[in-house]
Amino acid sequence: MMAETTGSGAGNVSGVRCVIVTPELTSLDTRARFVTLPLFDGQRGVGRGHAPFIGRLGAGEVRITGEQGGPADAVRRVFVEGGFVEVGHDSVTVITQRAIPAEKIDLSQAREELDKIRGTVATGEEAIASKMQAEATAREVVRIAERSR
Amino acid sequence: MAKARALDRRRRSVRNIRKITRTMELIATARFKKAMDRSVAARDYTKQLVKILENIASVGADVVHPLLDVRPTKRAAVLVLSGNRGLCGGYNSNIVRQSVAILGQWRSEQVDTDVAVSGKRGISALKFRGIHMDERYTSFEDKPAFDAVMPIGRAYLEAYASGKIDRLDVVYTRFHSIARQEAVTEMLLPLKAPEIAGAVPGGAVPGGAASGTATTQLASQEYDFYPSAESILEEILPASFLSRLFKCFLDAAVSEQVARMVAMKAASENAAGLIKNLSRRYNRARQSQITGEIMEILGGVEALKQ
Numbered sequence: 276m277m278a279e280t281t282g283s284g285a286g287n288v289s290g291v292r293c294v295i296v297t298p299e300l301t302s303l304d305t306r307a308r309f310v311t312l313p314l315f316d317g318q319r320g321v322g323r324g325h326a327p328f329i330g331r332l333g334a335g336e337v338r339i340t341g342e343q344g345g346p347a348d349a350v351r352r353v354f355v356e357g358g359f360v361e362v363g364h365d366s367v368t369v370i371t372q373r374a375i376p377a378e379k380i381d382l383s384q385a386r387e388e389l390d391k392i393r394g395t396v397a398t399g400e401e402a403i404a405s406k407m408q409a410e411a412t413a414r415e416v417v418r419i420a421e422r423s424r
Numbered sequence: 425m426a427k428a429r430a431l432d433r434r435r436r437s438v439r440n441i442r443k444i445t446r447t448m449e450l451i452a453t454a455r456f457k458k459a460m461d462r463s464v465a466a467r468d469y470t471k472q473l474v475k476i477l478e479n480i481a482s483v484g485a486d487v488v489h490p491l492l493d494v495r496p497t498k499r500a501a502v503l504v505l506s507g508n509r510g511l512c513g514g515y516n517s518n519i520v521r522q523s524v525a526i527l528g529q530w531r532s533e534q535v536d537t538d539v540a541v542s543g544k545r546g547i548s549a550l551k552f553r554g555i556h557m558d559e560r561y562t563s564f565e566d567k568p569a570f571d572a573v574m575p576i577g578r579a580y581l582e583a584y585a586s587g588k589i590d591r592l593d594v595v596y597t598r599f600h601s602i603a604r605q606e607a608v609t610e611m612l613l614p615l616k617a618p619e620i621a622g623a624v625p626g627g628a629v630p631g632g633a634a635s636g637t638a639t640t641q642l643a644s645q646e647y648d649f650y651p652s653a654e655s656i657l658e659e660i661l662p663a664s665f666l667s668r669l670f671k672c673f674l675d676a677a678v679s680e681q682v683a684r685m686v687a688m689k690a691a692s693e694n695a696a697g698l699i700k701n702l703s704r705r706y707n708r709a710r711q712s713q714i715t716g717e718i719m720e721i722l723g724g725v726e727a728l729k730q
Contacts, residue, residue, distance in 0.1 A: 296469045
């Protein structure tokens with residue numbers, strides 16, 4: 276107990292380490308107080324001492340709260356398009372094919388994209404399923420962009 | 425006079441060529457460094473995928489997936505990664521030789537092929553040999569983007585899943601080190617199951633590799649899977665295929681820059697040698713011309729004396 280207090284009291288080693296990797300590069304590597312993940316079936320928060328798990332992600336935003344060196348309630352939002360997350364002992368590794376910081380999403384472009392997907396006609400079960408998925412993803416992008424304005 | 429002047433003109437043109445090759449060498453060096461950095465940055469993703477695969481394997485999930493099925497090859501896809509530009513030594517010709525070999529092999533086994541070629545050089549070389557190409561890409565330069573590679577990979581995954589192709593081979597230049605790159609034919613589909621398990625020691629990055637493996641093996645029992653190990657496996661195999669395909673593109677880009685760097689360095693050195701040789705010949709020609717002129721003057725003086 277004593278050791279733990281000293282550990283977090285040092286300030287630099289508190290919270291969880293959050294890493295976001297994409298095929299091209301490691302786009303984020305930081306420490307934060309709390310991380311919210313968009314799992315395939317809903318959101319899940321991870322703080323220090325969370326039980327380890329490996330999960331599938333849906334399209335949505337990763338929220339990183341209380342980043343090291345910033346205000347305790349500051350939130351960084353990153354849009355991820357599916358992928359996986361590996362939560363280890365005090366570390367969160369998000370493995371995704373696309374990660375875009377929320378503030379870099381162009382809202383009008385995102386809306387256009389959503390309209391374009393809505394405008395397409397899908398026939399056949401597979402095409403309908405993939406259209407629905409694309410639409411859900413596009414809607415999520417728009418939502419995140421609206422919120423980060 | 426004419427000979428000396430001609431030599432001087434040649435020397436000047438060789439100097440200009442040296443300027444060009446020297447510049448190209450410097451550009452290739454800079455591009456190589458950038459491409460190399462990208463390639464290194466991309467390793468993390470593969471490393472993490474391998475880590476998850478390793479964990480799934482260690483909980484004893486059944487590794488059964490359509491992408492792992494080995495079927496008798498009736499139709500094979502071949503993807504050739506060459507460069508858009510020349511002046512890079514044997515880079516493109518090695519690739520073309522390798523791809524002609526594999527296509528010849530498939531033809532002798534009477535397997536239909538579906539050929540896709542990236543890079544203008546490869547396209548024109550295969551066209552010259554009368555090989556039919558189903559797809560051509562010319563947009564990949566020294567910085568292949570994952571977003572550009574993904575649709576190609578997705579198309580192959582779909583074709584494989586629907587049985588349109590039974591195998592995918594990629595012909596590209598693998599990058600070992602600055603001193604060694606080799607043109608190889610690598611089978612990407614079907615994914616090799618033992619390779620997934622065996623990818624661990626090879627895939628782990630040097631430095632902490634041994635300890636990393638040990639800790640993950642210990643920790644693997646503790647992991648929960650959401651929704652399940654099988655479902656994650658189903659998603660992770662296509663992702664790992666895409667990342668391997670992307671790595672082929674990155675390797676090809678790095679190798680092309682190295683090949684160009686080496687070729688241009690050799691060309692610059694060769695030009696320097698030529699200049700030296702031409703200078704020597706020019707000086708000799710000039711000297712003999714001067715001697716000739718003196719002799720003429722002396723001859724004239726002698727003639728006037730008489």
